[in-house]
Amino acid sequence: MMKPNPHYGELKDSYLFAGIAKKTKTYLEEHPEKSLLRLGIGDVSLPLCPAVIEALHAAVDDQSKKETFHGYQPECGAPFLRETIAAHYSKRNVKLTPEEAFVSSGASDELGDILDLFTPENAAMVLEPAYPAYLDASVIAGRKIIHVPASTENGFLPGPPKDETAGLIYICSPNNPTGAVFSKRQLQNWVDYANETGAVIIFDAAYEAYIEDPSLPHSIFELDGARTCAIEICSLSKTAGFTGTRMGYTVIPMELNRGGMSLNAMWVRNRTTKTNGVSYILQRCGAAVFTNEGQRQIKEQIAVYKKNAKTVTEALDKCGVWYTGGKNAPYIWLKCPGGMGSWEFFDYLLNEIQVVGTPGEGFGKCGEGFVRFSTFGSPEDTKEAAKRLTALLGGK
Numbered sequence: 001m002m003k004p005n006p007h008y009g010e011l012k013d014s015y016l017f018a019g020i021a022k023k024t025k026t027y028l029e030e031h032p033e034k035s036l037l038r039l040g041i042g043d044v045s046l047p048l049c050p051a052v053i054e055a056l057h058a059a060v061d062d063q064s065k066k067e068t069f070h071g072y073q074p075e076c077g078a079p080f081l082r083e084t085i086a087a088h089y090s091k092r093n094v095k096l097t098p099e100e101a102f103v104s105s106g107a108s109d110e111l112g113d114i115l116d117l118f119t120p121e122n123a124a125m126v127l128e129p130a131y132p133a134y135l136d137a138s139v140i141a142g143r144k145i146i147h148v149p150a151s152t153e154n155g156f157l158p159g160p161p162k163d164e165t166a167g168l169i170y171i172c173s174p175n176n177p178t179g180a181v182f183s184k185r186q187l188q189n190w191v192d193y194a195n196e197t198g199a200v201i202i203f204d205a206a207y208e209a210y211i212e213d214p215s216l217p218h219s220i221f222e223l224d225g226a227r228t229c230a231i232e233i234c235s236l237s238k239t240a241g242f243t244g245t246r247m248g249y250t251v252i253p254m255e256l257n258r259g260g261m262s263l264n265a266m267w268v269r270n271r272t273t274k275t276n277g278v279s280y281i282l283q284r285c286g287a288a289v290f291t292n293e294g295q296r297q298i299k300e301q302i303a304v305y306k307k308n309a310k311t312v313t314e315a316l317d318k319c320g321v322w323y324t325g326g327k328n329a330p331y332i333w334l335k336c337p338g339g340m341g342s343w344e345f346f347d348y349l350l351n352e353i354q355v356v357g358t359p360g361e362g363f364g365k366c367g368e369g370f371v372r373f374s375t376f377g378s379p380e381d382t383k384e385a386a387k388r389l390t391a392l393l394g395g396k
Helices: 006-010 016-030 050-062 079-090 107-117 132-140 184-197 263-274 280-289 292-319 342-353 379-393
Strands: 101-104 124-128 145-149 168-172 200-204 230-235 248-251 323-325 331-335 370-374
Touching: 006 132, 016 342, 050 280, 050 292, 079 101, 079 248, 079 280, 101 107, 107 132, 107 200, 107 230, 107 248, 107 263, 124 132, 132 145, 168 184, 184 200, 280 292, 292 323, 292 331, 292 379, 342 370, 342 379
Parallel strands: 124 145, 124 168, 168 200, 200 230
Antiparallel strands: 101 248, 230 248, 323 331, 331 370
C-alpha cells in the first residue's frame, strides 16, 4: 500500500494570507463604499522594463522561424545567460565561472528543490522571523528545526548560537519580512561559523538589488571563506518585476564539497534528472536585465519602490514608531504601538484607516507584536497610506 509523506501532517495551517484575505473581504462587504490601501502586498506593481520587453518580442520572433527556432534548453541554463550572470558578479569583484551559475524558474522553487542535496538528518537552522517556505520545506523533508530568534535588541540580525549546530543554515539579507541587512562583519561571523561546524548556508539574496549602502554585501561570496560553505539563491522577481514571468539563478561554487562529494556536480545531476530547463524566451528576457540599459531601467523602477519606503518611514518617524528595514530593502518591519498584538494592530489599521499590512505573527513567534509593510504599491496609494498613518498614530 502507498504510504504518503507523514510530515505534511506536521505543517501548521498557512492561515496568514488566507486570514488577511478573509478579513479584508468581510470588511469590504460591510463597507462597500470604502477602498483599501494595501501595504501588505508582496507583488510588484510596475511592468517589465522596456529592455526586457524588447528581448521578449525578439525571442518570440526567433521561435517563429526555422533558422532561429530553439527547442529544449540546457537543463542548467543556456550558456549565454550563465556567462552573463558570471560577468555581473565580476563587477562586484566576485569571481564566478559560468558553470557555477544555474538558471532557475525562481527562488521559491530553488529553496525547496535545493534540499535534495542533503539528507533529512541534517537539521535546519532558521533565523526568525522568517520567510515561511524555509520552515515548511524543511518540515516536509522531515528535518529537525533549530529556531534562532531575532528581536529589537539585535536589530533583527542575530549572530550564530554558541551551543547549537545544524547541517543547514537559512539566511536572507536583505531580510523578508524585517528588511534588516547584515553587515559584512555580521555575515562573516556566520560564514566562519559554518566553516567551523561543517554547515552549509542557504543564502537568499532575492532583494540584494535594493541595497544602496556600499558597505553592505550584496552577495555572500563577497565574504572570505564563503565558497566552501554557501549556496546563493537569487531572483529577478523583485529586482526586475519577474513575478509573473519567473526567473532566478542559483550559485554553487566548485569548492563546496561535503563527504567527498561536489555539491555543484550533484546539482548538475539533479537538474538534468528533474528538469528540462527554463524556456529560451525567458532566458533571453533574463539576459536583458543584465545589459547596461536593462540595469539602468530596473534601477529606475527600484527607485520608485524605495521612494515609497521613504514616504512610509518618514511617517513612522513622525509618529515615533520603532521599525527596521526600508532603507536598503523593500520591506518595513514596525513594532505595533501601545503593546498591540499583530492581528490586533492589523484590525486597527483596517477598520480605522483602511490600510492593510501583514501581521508579523505569520513569520514565526518572534514576529508577534510586529507588522510588515511592503513598498511595492503605487506612489499615490503609498502617500495616502502614510498620511492616514500619521493622523492615526499621532504624528505632528
